[in-house]
Amino acid sequence: METEAMEMWLEKANVLIEALPYIQRFHGKTIVVKYGGSAMVDHELKKDVIRDVALLKLVGFRPIIVHGGGKEITSWLARLGKESQFVNGLRVTDKETMLVAEMVLNRVNKGLVSMMEKVGLKAVGISGKDGTVLKVDKKLSKGQDIGYVGEVKEVNPLLLNTLLDNDFIPVICPIGSDDGYYSYNINADDAACAIAKAMKASKLVFLTDIEGVYRDPADKTSLISEMTVPEALEFLDSGNVGGGMLPKLANCIEAIQSGVSRVHILDGRIAHSLLLEFFTNKGIGTAIIGDEEERYYVEQ
Amino acid sequence: METEAMEMWLEKANVLIEALPYIQRFHGKTIVVKYGGSAMVDHELKKDVIRDVALLKLVGFRPIIVHGGGKEITSWLARLGKESQFVNGLRVTDKETMLVAEMVLNRVNKGLVSMMEKVGLKAVGISGKDGTVLKVDKKLSKGQDIGYVGEVKEVNPLLLNTLLDNDFIPVICPIGSDDGYYSYNINADDAACAIAKAMKASKLVFLTDIEGVYRDPADKTSLISEMTVPEALEFLDSGNVGGGMLPKLANCIEAIQSGVSRVHILDGRIAHSLLLEFFTNKGIGTAIIGDEEERYYVEQ
Amino acid sequence: METEAMEMWLEKANVLIEALPYIQRFHGKTIVVKYGGSAMVDHELKKDVIRDVALLKLVGFRPIIVHGGGKEITSWLARLGKESQFVNGLRVTDKETMLVAEMVLNRVNKGLVSMMEKVGLKAVGISGKDGTVLKVDKKLSKGQDIGYVGEVKEVNPLLLNTLLDNDFIPVICPIGSDDGYYSYNINADDAACAIAKAMKASKLVFLTDIEGVYRDPADKTSLISEMTVPEALEFLDSGNVGGGMLPKLANCIEAIQSGVSRVHILDGRIAHSLLLEFFTNKGIGTAIIGDEEERYYVEQ
Amino acid sequence: METEAMEMWLEKANVLIEALPYIQRFHGKTIVVKYGGSAMVDHELKKDVIRDVALLKLVGFRPIIVHGGGKEITSWLARLGKESQFVNGLRVTDKETMLVAEMVLNRVNKGLVSMMEKVGLKAVGISGKDGTVLKVDKKLSKGQDIGYVGEVKEVNPLLLNTLLDNDFIPVICPIGSDDGYYSYNINADDAACAIAKAMKASKLVFLTDIEGVYRDPADKTSLISEMTVPEALEFLDSGNVGGGMLPKLANCIEAIQSGVSRVHILDGRIAHSLLLEFFTNKGIGTAIIGDEEERYYVEQ
């Protein structure tokens, strides 16, 4: 064999070997991936994410996928001649909107299941209503009733553990039921965060359409790789945090404070960002950690 | 306490005691209920069916629910300006129809889950795509390609057993995937029959909108209570069997021949028909059995 | 089918459906039934009780039966020319009396086992000596030694759990052994109470020959349906409690205070009283409960 | 320490070491001991047998005890003014006799349980009615109906295995029930033999009041130590076999032919005969084995 070819192979081997300590760190651990944004739209990115999840499962992780589908809901509502309305960023959800949302989200859900099974995974698509995984209270928007919009009040881990223990990957769409067993739409970030806490997950990952958190949004060189909770709290107070980022950061902090070890805001537009995050020392996006001791990225 | 009241209570007790041998007979056995027709439309009947299933579960049966939703699909297609087309009783299912069908069936599915959880059951709504429960081949209608209409070629019992063993009731909508993991619509009767066979169910029950099988459809007094497989085969040959009944009867016979002990065609328009069938010696509708020895109804 | 017949069947179904919440409430729970009085003498009542127990078992309860047999002991002693002697209601039990008591109680025990197996139950008849289920100390009658009469000092739950976990129903006759492994007769009410406490039973039921507790024994309309422990204690102090009822009520209170949820004094002379108590909202006899919150009978 | 004392201890150690291969041979194996005769009457012998059983249990065997009690039945019948009647060696058992027999045998049973628990064993006394361990048909005496005398037609091993698997020693009195769940007296030797076969026991031991089988009953030096089944069959044909020995030998042969490895007729009048048989190379009494290859006693 020629030396050149040999070197290429050796390099490949080294990549695998480099992954070793990362695999050991999370072996047998539960990780929650909030799946959304471009990574859920672009077909190639979608296939990349699915294969990344497959690898996570195979090397011994216990992945749970939580996804959204806001754009599809809006589009189907439009086809049905119904305009989408938002109050403070929350969709006003009357009975028919909820009906359509449930139809759409469950189909998106089953679509992901098929893609995962295509690469050999055993996946099960559920909503938060199945096994009463997500129990909700009605969520008000600054005191205003905007319909069937819920906030998680309780997570029942029984079904999720049953599935994980039997090597199925739960794929969850963020619909829950209230005490009267009516359906409610839940923000997918919130659902992922609540599930990560209840399942005592080691990692919670948000696949987003941003590069991460910038110290100064105007300065593209100010991306923050790692941030302790105290730093994040301080940052929230600084007034530099943009609208969309505010609830996400709050979610991250709450998750860490409830026992999740690391929360990541990843750029889902980069191919295999999930995998690079888990298996290399290349930090992509921003990680929220408990304190200084948990830092481990080397700047590159 | 007055004697009159006492007698009423004694009678109640006797009903429960009468149920004893029926409960013993099916304790720990798997039963598949094809749920459809009026029993799925009328709200009171719906609540009755759900409570019947709850009772079956509590006394130790392992129920699996398979449901359809043809009318809802037609209605939503209409709202989207799309006419439903049928060839030989099978819906012509192009890509968009399949998309809508999947949305609608999954929502119907989750609606049933909520109703079951409301009475205290632990239910999980899945389609045949989850855990690859239903693998299909394309089904032709007399040689003609009518799109994404599938016939079951394989049932994977793993997910169903995992759920049943952990006291969850599987609620299944009849969508499966082919080898390329594309979604296909399946006739709900066929799906129920395939699942009953694969799960080695003791009973398969069809909740229908007919009173049962009539020896002479014109003669309302000719309802057949019990029918052995040889009798059923002979009956099929007689030419007296109406259109809708033909495939259903064929399904029944096939199920019995694959090891299911009893198959019932029940009148779902009668309140608690499921329960009366299971817990009393009142035969409702028509039962298909293997042979003479399995008869047990006393004419009343 | 005629409407009239149909209505009858519907009513039957409704009785079963009414039982649903009661079954759910006690599913998987341990219940102890002290079996005695007329219900153990009258052949029809006996058969009723056995079938009631069978139903309890089938719908998922874990029943334990504790029985007495005082009358049979007296009768056999008489046949052997030995007069029965009582001091303060306790049988004076010399060595030979104990020998006869042990013979008689164990036979009664095995008789119950046969009746239970006849209706398809798996029953095992034991005394408190087997698996050292009941360890006793000698019980004095107001300071006086009356022979081999014991009071329970320790319950070993191992054998009972082994049997229950393997779907056997333990049928227990109230004989225990002291530290020297000598046999002692135990009051069956006391034995049932001690076992209910040790097994963390949800319910303890006394099948008796009275209608329940009367606020005023002379007034047949003053039957108490439900009584909290504070009420029961007050009632005990009132001086209105008859001789036989005193220790029974004390037992009830002690059981509740040790964690049993409900204790019932049922009229075993009413057919299926056990079943009516468990599966309907018809309160028969008197229930002792912890506090106001546990009331659930509607007056009828 | 003086040499003399030391030698004594060394000898003790050697006895234990000699037991090693015998313990290894039967570790984890089920053995059935038919307990009867003097060993059940003489108090010292009784204590010896119990301790022998304790040792068998502790070194890993799974012992099952089957006992009789004919003499006690006769004596109690006499006290009740009822004469015992025998036809061809079988007790004529009318309804009342059966009642008394059941009382007496169950008390003997519980007496053994107490003795076993006194040396630290976990024992459970059952009759063949419990858990339907012994199902019987009526046994005729040369065609004559002699009442409730049964012969085993089926052994249900479930309860026995449940007890053995949880480290309880089953102590069984030979009463079974017929299809109508009536009680029947069974010959204890027959019961032990049937249980040994059903439990696939490695050894079946009869504790008797004879020294073993003599080739010539008149010649006390003609005791047979080991006998293959062919030899036993030949011996049965020889006409030299005494009355009581005939059914016992037949039982032994049947047991061997059903898969029991060794059947022993031991002299229960010798202290610790059970233990000497199991743990030393001292053959006591007569062993029935399958064929020549299973011989292992050295003549001494």
Place this chain on the structure above:
Amino acid sequence: METEAMEMWLEKANVLIEALPYIQRFHGKTIVVKYGGSAMVDHELKKDVIRDVALLKLVGFRPIIVHGGGKEITSWLARLGKESQFVNGLRVTDKETMLVAEMVLNRVNKGLVSMMEKVGLKAVGISGKDGTVLKVDKKLSKGQDIGYVGEVKEVNPLLLNTLLDNDFIPVICPIGSDDGYYSYNINADDAACAIAKAMKASKLVFLTDIEGVYRDPADKTSLISEMTVPEALEFLDSGNVGGGMLPKLANCIEAIQSGVSRVHILDGRIAHSLLLEFFTNKGIGTAIIGDEEERYYVEQ
């Protein structure tokens, strides 16, 4: 991030993704690695092999390591003034040689254990004597007794399964015992082959100091990548097979015929050859397979 760096990372991700189907193929499967030659001498190669094994374990394989140590034995014998003697390639092994061989091999064994634990694995070093894993018969060299040289006659898989089931990696040195429990030296290739067969391994890998099998040893371009058993048998007959390769090839063929899926002769001098073989489509060395259908390498 600069595009260049990004591309590098993407490439890394792709290497991991490429490994996916290979990981899926062998997940949960047992693989036996015969470890020897340069890969056991060169310190860097040694570390590479160990990390390769760590990765195999983490992604769900069940690896078993079998190693030799001939050179170390020769060297220690020399230090003790004892010359090594060989007959037909087998070491003449007198009692003292065996003693030294056992000392040396066990130390090599424990050295490997330490290296494996250093990278976080749970390893246990055993010889074939432990748990009687390897029982041997004396092996003659063309009829000549050459001492304590054994050939495997039986493999006891119990200890190996106990260790694998509890996530320990067995590291085995090729010493076995005969029926008299004397120690024997075994050829490591033979030991690995026997273990692979007994453990129903999916793969057996020989780490060697050759590039693989050449169709024509003189022609370096004639390396055979894949070879079916019929081809291998034909090749053996061709007379082109060199001395050292003969028994190895015979071992390979025997393993395949006993149910091992693939046997590999790898070049252990290439870094990470083990990993490249398992996780990439780069075939290194020569694979022996059952038949044409199992080919999967693409020529490169």
Place this chain on the structure above:
Amino acid sequence: METEAMEMWLEKANVLIEALPYIQRFHGKTIVVKYGGSAMVDHELKKDVIRDVALLKLVGFRPIIVHGGGKEITSWLARLGKESQFVNGLRVTDKETMLVAEMVLNRVNKGLVSMMEKVGLKAVGISGKDGTVLKVDKKLSKGQDIGYVGEVKEVNPLLLNTLLDNDFIPVICPIGSDDGYYSYNINADDAACAIAKAMKASKLVFLTDIEGVYRDPADKTSLISEMTVPEALEFLDSGNVGGGMLPKLANCIEAIQSGVSRVHILDGRIAHSLLLEFFTNKGIGTAIIGDEEERYYVEQ
């Protein structure tokens, strides 16, 4: 049978019966035996010890063997022309000495394994490096670095429990590894003591070449049979304790204080001392116990 012979057998039976309470006391308990001295050199004693261990295993104990091998190390070092050097009783252990020690100890280890398997035991020979059973820190001799001599800082019980739970007997040679995974020699007494503590052993036994502890070493009649920890501490202070005995006694006291119930210093030169200690009321050597309440030897 003659009376004389019969008496001999009865005596044998009594020895076994006498063992009963001792077996009951330790059934299922873990015991650690430090094996060394003459009992490891003399062939007959060796066989005795092995059979004693076999008996302990068979009657339900969980034995762990820890052995040394100092004399063999010295002898092999001599053969290699290397003189052994000691500082304060500890072997100066340079790299080569450690290499030889590891070779020698592991061979001694496997020799014991073979002997144990010869009597039918399932044994597994490991060093403290396997499964990281023994993690060490470097041990200084009065502040002086004497090379690879370690003291146990942590015991990982996982491998030992895995082996014991699967009925293997662990045989351990006292080599451990430090944080850099270098090998260290450990004093076998210390290793046994550390393992007994970590495994929560009930008994720790030192097989030595002394008769036990003498109150006055010069007075052979002053052997101490039993000693509470307070007595032992007082004795240590008395100045009457000889050099070799000091660390051993300290080990004993430490073990008791860490939860081991009894520690024994046995005379391994007496045949079956282990067995006599465990199965008879003959105290051999000296026992260290917690307090007065644990005394149980009767002076003889």
